[in-house]
Amino acid sequence: MFYNERAYGLGSKRSVIREIFEYGKKRKKEIGADNVFDFSLGNPSVNPPEKVTETLKKMLETDNPTLLHGYTSAVGDPETRTAIAEYVNKTYNGGLKPELIYMTCGAAASLTISLSAVLNDGEECIVFAPYFTEYKVFVENARGKLVISKPESGTLQIDEMDFESKITEKTRAVIVNSPNNPSGVVYTEDKIKILCEILKRKEKEYGSVIYLISDEPYRELVYGNIKVPYLTKYYNDTIVCYSYSKALSLPGERIGYIAVSPLMTNAEKVYNSICGAGRSLGYVCAPSLFQKLIASCVDAKVDVSIYEENRNILYNGLVEYGYKCVQPDGAFYLLVKSFEQNADLFCEKAKKYELLLVPCDDFGRIAYCVDKKTIINSMPQFKKLSEEYNAK
Amino acid sequence: MFYNERAYGLGSKRSVIREIFEYGKKRKKEIGADNVFDFSLGNPSVNPPEKVTETLKKMLETDNPTLLHGYTSAVGDPETRTAIAEYVNKTYNGGLKPELIYMTCGAAASLTISLSAVLNDGEECIVFAPYFTEYKVFVENARGKLVISKPESGTLQIDEMDFESKITEKTRAVIVNSPNNPSGVVYTEDKIKILCEILKRKEKEYGSVIYLISDEPYRELVYGNIKVPYLTKYYNDTIVCYSYSKALSLPGERIGYIAVSPLMTNAEKVYNSICGAGRSLGYVCAPSLFQKLIASCVDAKVDVSIYEENRNILYNGLVEYGYKCVQPDGAFYLLVKSFEQNADLFCEKAKKYELLLVPCDDFGRIAYCVDKKTIINSMPQFKKLSEEYNAK
Numbered sequence: 001m002f003y004n005e006r007a008y009g010l011g012s013k014r015s016v017i018r019e020i021f022e023y024g025k026k027r028k029k030e031i032g033a034d035n036v037f038d039f040s041l042g043n044p045s046v047n048p049p050e051k052v053t054e055t056l057k058k059m060l061e062t063d064n065p066t067l068l069h070g071y072t073s074a075v076g077d078p079e080t081r082t083a084i085a086e087y088v089n090k091t092y093n094g095g096l097k098p099e100l101i102y103m104t105c106g107a108a109a110s111l112t113i114s115l116s117a118v119l120n121d122g123e124e125c126i127v128f129a130p131y132f133t134e135y136k137v138f139v140e141n142a143r144g145k146l147v148i149s150k151p152e153s154g155t156l157q158i159d160e161m162d163f164e165s166k167i168t169e170k171t172r173a174v175i176v177n178s179p180n181n182p183s184g185v186v187y188t189e190d191k192i193k194i195l196c197e198i199l200k201r202k203e204k205e206y207g208s209v210i211y212l213i214s215d216e217p218y219r220e221l222v223y224g225n226i227k228v229p230y231l232t233k234y235y236n237d238t239i240v241c242y243s244y245s246k247a248l249s250l251p252g253e254r255i256g257y258i259a260v261s262p263l264m265t266n267a268e269k270v271y272n273s274i275c276g277a278g279r280s281l282g283y284v285c286a287p288s289l290f291q292k293l294i295a296s297c298v299d300a301k302v303d304v305s306i307y308e309e310n311r312n313i314l315y316n317g318l319v320e321y322g323y324k325c326v327q328p329d330g331a332f333y334l335l336v337k338s339f340e341q342n343a344d345l346f347c348e349k350a351k352k353y354e355l356l357l358v359p360c361d362d363f364g365r366i367a368y369c370v371d372k373k374t375i376i377n378s379m380p381q382f383k384k385l386s387e388e389y390n391a392k
Numbered sequence: 393m394f395y396n397e398r399a400y401g402l403g404s405k406r407s408v409i410r411e412i413f414e415y416g417k418k419r420k421k422e423i424g425a426d427n428v429f430d431f432s433l434g435n436p437s438v439n440p441p442e443k444v445t446e447t448l449k450k451m452l453e454t455d456n457p458t459l460l461h462g463y464t465s466a467v468g469d470p471e472t473r474t475a476i477a478e479y480v481n482k483t484y485n486g487g488l489k490p491e492l493i494y495m496t497c498g499a500a501a502s503l504t505i506s507l508s509a510v511l512n513d514g515e516e517c518i519v520f521a522p523y524f525t526e527y528k529v530f531v532e533n534a535r536g537k538l539v540i541s542k543p544e545s546g547t548l549q550i551d552e553m554d555f556e557s558k559i560t561e562k563t564r565a566v567i568v569n570s571p572n573n574p575s576g577v578v579y580t581e582d583k584i585k586i587l588c589e590i591l592k593r594k595e596k597e598y599g600s601v602i603y604l605i606s607d608e609p610y611r612e613l614v615y616g617n618i619k620v621p622y623l624t625k626y627y628n629d630t631i632v633c634y635s636y637s638k639a640l641s642l643p644g645e646r647i648g649y650i651a652v653s654p655l656m657t658n659a660e661k662v663y664n665s666i667c668g669a670g671r672s673l674g675y676v677c678a679p680s681l682f683q684k685l686i687a688s689c690v691d692a693k694v695d696v697s698i699y700e701e702n703r704n705i706l707y708n709g710l711v712e713y714g715y716k717c718v719q720p721d722g723a724f725y726l727l728v729k730s731f732e733q734n735a736d737l738f739c740e741k742a743k744k745y746e747l748l749l750v751p752c753d754d755f756g757r758i759a760y761c762v763d764k765k766t767i768i769n770s771m772p773q774f775k776k777l778s779e780e781y782n783a784k
Binding site for chain 1: 399435658678
């Protein structure tokens with residue numbers, strides 16, 4: 001084979017999500033876009049904050065373009081990193097330091113860099129099901145091994161018994177994704193405390209370091225009084241992987257960061273490893289215009305109430321029609337339990353009603369980052385789908 | 393070691409260029425910026441074309457911001473890829489196809505993705521000295537082995553005898569960087585033809601595929617009548633790695649592409665491997681605003697005459713003062729031969745005259761992407777440096 005077999009494997013198979021999305025495009029041409037209820041893609045549907053567009057325009061009007069679009073240092077613009085640390089410390093009491101923040105090209109980059117920085121060949125990284133499927137790709141890119149911890153059924157919260165049983169002396173990292181993609185679940189503070197106690201105990205037992213990687217692009221997308229615990233406060237060996245993709249509705253602009261907790265064992269060495277991993281993977285500097293935007297817009301927010309309204313209509317309707325689902329407290333995903341053993345078949349049947357869901361373990365994932373109109377018009381279709389199963 | 397040793401090694405040592413740049417910042421504070429002649433960094437000094445800024449402003453005024461900043465497909469915006477193929481085919485007769493173009497976050501990403509796509513563990517990649525030092529990092533990231541081919545002394549062109557002697561059955565890729573960083577040399581068409589003949593012969597001999605990777609961020613920065621051969625016309629198994637960093641003076645914005653030659657053996661499979669490698673390394677989609685900019689600005693150009701004028705003043709002056717240097721035909725670098733065996737000591741001595749050069753093999757590298765004034769004011773200093781050596 002005169003090319004890389006793993007890369008070919010990853011590139012030649014279309015992802016399930018992409019398959020469904022492509023089917024949706026075709027179907028919309030056949031019967032009209034309004035008649036297809038495409039819940040396949042996690043692409044933000046809410047506009048970026050006004051302040052984002054205004055700041056971009058102003059920078060283009062007034063800044064020296066050679067500096068504006070020039071390289072920042074590899075780790076990122078100092079003003080941006082300072083603004084981020086100040087914001088996180090003020091808002092979450094996160095205890096970040098600008099000199100331990102590394103700007104990245106978004107969440108995926110934050111993860112691949114962090115994993116390459118801490119994993120050695122064959123070391124293990126635990127993730128909590130249901131999990132974002134690309135974690136497997138990213139862990140294996142760093143030549144690590146993905147280990148899956150099962151959730152509490154019903155709540156989809158962390159199952160501490162299962163988690164503890166999965167830790168070995170080869171465990172080097174644990175990824176927590178809260179609010180979670182694909183479930184929308186926010187892990188409770190109690191669960192986080194238990195998780196961190198287990199990790200501390202296991203670090204001591206093995207005389208090792210286990211990094212807690214907080215993948216939190218959905219941190220700001222939470223509803224009601226829900227709070228997402230800031231993990232540096234519970235566990236010293238924490239690496240925060242952040243992205244502005246969802247918080248500012250800028251998914252295509254690839255802007256995020258990695259923050260190493262200043263309380264970490266060897267924080268500077270791990271930060272250096274992150275710099276080295278970034279360099280090795282080809283991440284020279286994060287996009288500069290958007291780095292500079294963040295310095296001014298670190299506290300800007302999209303209108304989360306739009307997603308919340310979608311969630312309410314969808315969740316209440318589904319429950320009324322007899323679906324079992326975990327109420328999502330954040331992000332813009334909802335998992336609906338499959339009416340039959342095989343979730344693939346369930347999602348296939350949903351297509352009959354023009355409902356495009358993504359199969360995920362025993363569930364169908366509904367990405368409700370769509371027009372409210374789409375949600376409303378889809379409800380009678382969900383009713384029919386439910387009736388088909390009840391009629392059996 | 394509870395973190396990755398290679399990553400730590402790459403991140404903890406400051407690069408030579410960065411060391412000199414930091415020294416320059418300190419020195420400027422001590423004696424004033426006008427008195428330090430900092431030729432260390434390859435950061436474009438010429439403004440982006442007016443059309444770039446105007447197009448960005450217009451997009452922010454008129455486009456739907458959710459679409460403008462939304463994800464494109466992982467391989468990139470279809471309009472952008474079509475515009476690139478049309479431009480390259482019209483301008484260079486390159487024979488590109490949009491469906492074999494993959495948009496990237498700049499040149500470094502283009503290279504790490506391409507190398508991960510084609511190299512298997514332990515396979516070899518040949519580069520031509522003098523070469524961009526990060527090639528070693530990128531090749532080793534893909535678990536390949538860097539092999540260096542020596543240049544013709546004097547011209548710094550490809551030495552075909554040396555090149556052929558370096559090819560083995562493990563050779564899977566060859567990187568050509570023309571115009572070259574750090575020499576500014578453009579490889580002649582004759583040399584490219586010889587190179588490609590050797591590659592074809594060796595592919596046959598070993599019954600293998602050897603990919604020619606054309607790393608060409610400086611393609612448009614050439615002076616006089618110089619033409620940079622477009623490599624797909626000479627060799628089928630060519631991968632073009634491009635970046636707009638220098639062509640449009642947008643180095644911080646991380647926008648470029650990979651193009652697989654449609655004539656390549658298994659072109660689609662290699663393209664799929666590129667998609668898979670991009671996915672594995674965490675490159676989800678290239679920055680969307682700048683992807684969309686390229687669709688309109690594919691033919692925009694920075695004012696190369698500014699760099700050319702710098703080169704002329706510098707080159708003519710240096711030759712007059714007794715320096716040996718290869719006249720650069722492109723890029724914004726010039727190599728000046730060290731007056732003593734050890735180029736590190738030579739560059740150290742240059743510091744006495746506030747001249748900041750980067751040692752590189754037997755040379756000092758001068759990045760002349762600076763104000764014309766800096767060039768003019770530096771010339772008497774270069775004269776003194778030369779005199780110090782002549783006086784010996």
